[in-house]
Amino acid sequence: MWLLLILLQAAVLPAQLCEAPGEVAAVQALSARLLGLSADPARDPDPSVYLALRLGTDHDLRGEERYLARLQDAFQHRYGRSLQAASRPHSAPHSHPQRDAAATQHSTSAEVEWPETGRLALYLLGLRATCPPPEPGPQRSLVTWLKYYLEEDWAGSRRHGHPLTSYYQYSLGVLALCVHRKRVREEVIRRLLVAEHHGRFGHTSGSAVDTEAVAALAFACLQRERLVGARLSAELGAATRAVRRRMVEAQGQDGFFGNIYSTPWAMQVFIATDTCRTQPAYSRAMAALLGHLDAFSTAATMAQVLPVLHGRSYLDIASMRCQEELGRSQGGAGTWRGADMALAQMPPWWWLGVCQCHGGFLLTDTLSPISPEPLTEMPGNMTVRLVVECPKPSCPQHRLYDQPVPVSAGASLLDVLRAATTQEPHDFTFDTQDTPQGPFLSSVLGLEARQQKRNYWQLLTAPSTSLQMGIADYRPRDGETLILRLSEW
Ligand code: B12
Known part of the structure; x- marks a missing residue:
């Protein structure tokens, strides 16, 4: 029976040209190291880590469940309350003295809360990747909070020429709402388009590639999910193509887009726009990453690189569905083709015991954590x-x-x-x-x-x-x- 299963698995391996070619062991080891770091209770839970674990191929489903519970503990508690109650004067639940001082400088006293657009957006993206999906009730309040933060950022950008947080967080906010199929005002989207058009994403610590890439992912999502009218959709398409073109032009001799840490974000744009198979710059970047996997030694950097090593982007979260999708996958990066029907005929115990299916992703429950190695001491x-x-x-x-x-x-x-x-x-x-x-x-x-x-x-x-x-x-x-x-x- 096992031989049959192995043969079956080999026969239906997805035709993924966007994932790391022939480096399964190295990528799996990186996933296992991230899993090891995620099990450390001393570290605050990070939604990006959860997303990376969910977007992988090999899983530790119980470990992921535990991590989700920690995330929910941290976020649901914060955003479970209604926005109205929280925006009463001086009732911000996690007041930050420095930030609150800034907020009151240019806001009414009812708006004392500094936006946490990026954190909340990442958490909402994480929730979209859970299986089974969480209760819609509490999620509604999170979406309301994110919309509120995005509006605050938008208003900030009109007042100061930039969002209160950053364009990176603003883009994450638009992306997360889009992945949840929630509409945002056209003006909010246009702000990002204008910033992209005028090259306002840079900051002095390096290139603007990370921000530009997240913005392009948001554009690609809005287009794909048909959440905007035809005219805006065409503009978003043109902006996404422009970002891709600039990335290809700016690719360094070393194969990186921007620097090594912005490269995974840039690669997500090629995956999300289905150009990873045809764009040689993408394969060069993948080869460059694989030659430097040691550079991804922290949980945050591992979490950003792992999705692309698996050939996946944050947009794939939008098409993740639980078990019932088996045999109905729609093609595209990371999905199963051809033999889906054969797999669908496998008895239920096979699926329950060996794997969990998630919108065409096969989730095998086989990943074991690797504990972080202690640093080797150098003499002298x-x-x-x-x-x-x-x-x-x-x-x-x-x-x-x-x-x-x-x-x-x-x-x-x-x-x-x-x-x-x-x-x-x-x-x-x-x-x-x-x-x-x-x-x-x-x-x-x-x-x-x-x-x-x-x-x-x-x-x-x-x-x-x-x-x-x-x-x-x-x-x-x-x-x-x-x-x-x-x-x-
Ligand atoms: C915006 C940004 C900044 C802004 C943050 C200000 C702000 N209020 O938004 C500024 C310009 C201050 C900044 C500074 C630095 N950054 Co920076 N930053 C980013 C960026 C583009 C987005 C971060 C973000 O908003 N994430 C979303 C929110 C929701 O997550 P968060 O965890 O709450 O974000 C906060 C922290 O991440 C912190 N932060 C930002 N950068 C860094 C870097 C380090 C090392 C640490 C510990 C914290 C930190 O500020 C964020 C906003 O409050 C990322 C890109 C990326 N790919 O992640 C790079 C990024 C995280 N930064 C990076 C670096 C290298 C730096 C600097 C060390 C650069 C330098 N040489 O000085 C400094 C940090 C120095 C210090 N004082 O400790 C690298 C980290 C790579 C790595 N190996 O981990 C990234 C990945 C960019 C890149 N492609 O190289 N950064």
Whole structure:
């Protein structure tokens, strides 16, 4: 019987040219490592991680259920209440002093809540990928909240020329509502189109590829789900093609679109628009990713790369359906073809015991977690130079700090900062905020970077290369000069 099953599985392997070719073991190992990280109760649950687990081929269905329960705990509690109750003056449930101060500067007192467009959008995308689907009741209140946040962002963009959060989060908001087949006002969509058209997605820490890609996914979704009229639909199509063209033109010699971490987002655009099979730039990018899988070592980066390694985009979530879809899959990336009917004739116990089907995806319950490996210690010491710059008229001087810092070999930038605080004359201080990407450097020498001023502590290696990793992950070399610069974005 097992032999028959194996032969059957081999016979019906989907014709996926968008997934990582012939690298099943490496991709599976990465999924297993992400699963291992997701099992750590000390980490806050992250909807992107859940999405990556759901969009994979191999699953640990119980592990995913547990993770979903943790996510629901975190989000449902926050957004379960009605929007009306929450928008009474000073009733924001998770008040953020710094953000609230900013919000009251330009809002009425009833609007004290700073939008969390991106987080909520990712959570709603995650909910769309659950099986069985969650109760519609609580979900309705989440959708209402997301619409409200998006409106706040839209109003912010009219007042300040940019959304209160960012165009990245704004695009995620439009995408999530679209995947849930909820309409948004045409003006809200047009704002994103105009920003795309005028190249307003960039920020100083690197390319705008990540944001541009998420916006293009939102455009592609709106078109595919027919949630807009014919004229707007044509404009969205033209914008998506323009984004794709620019990505192909800007592809580096190394095969990446933007940098290694924006490449998966860009690749999702090719998958979502069904051009991954025909576009050579896509295969070059896939080869480049596969040559550098080690760079995806944090849960957040693994979660962003895994869907494309499986040849899937966030738009595929829209077509995920539970078991009853077996034998009715519609083609496209990640779906089963040809032998669906043969599979449909398998007895129910086979499906229940071995796999779960999800809108044409075969979900095999075979993934086991791999625990994170402890970092190998490197013998010896090294010295790096730590420089703090504040290139603003309001700063007392341009260079606020410049000292050598001895640390052990293999230390991270975070270790360097910690070591600097213990050095005589104890004049270095810093602070961080926890995020799903790891610790975000929020304050240096008492100077706090502020969301509402749109500045941040940029990390650079001398003379002026912006780092592609955060303080916990970047490991400097002996003799390297690291710059913390208060920059605008
Ligand atoms: C917008 C953005 C920013 C904005 C965030 C401000 C804001 N309020 O929106 C700014 C310009 C401040 C920023 C800064 C940095 N960023 Co950034 N950022 C992004 C982007 C485009 C979207 C993040 C987002 O909104 N996610 C959605 C929300 C819902 O999720 P979230 O987890 O709540 O998002 C918050 C945190 O992620 C945090 N954040 C943003 N970037 C980073 C980077 C790190 C390392 C950490 C710990 C946190 C963090 O700000 C977000 C908004 O509050 C992503 C793109 C991507 N592919 O993820 C890159 C991205 C996360 N950033 C990246 C990097 C490298 C940085 C910097 C380290 C760059 C630098 N050399 O200084 C700095 C962080 C330095 C520090 N002080 O610790 C990389 C991370 C790669 C990696 N290896 O993990 C990404 C993936 C971009 C890329 N393609 O390289 N970033």
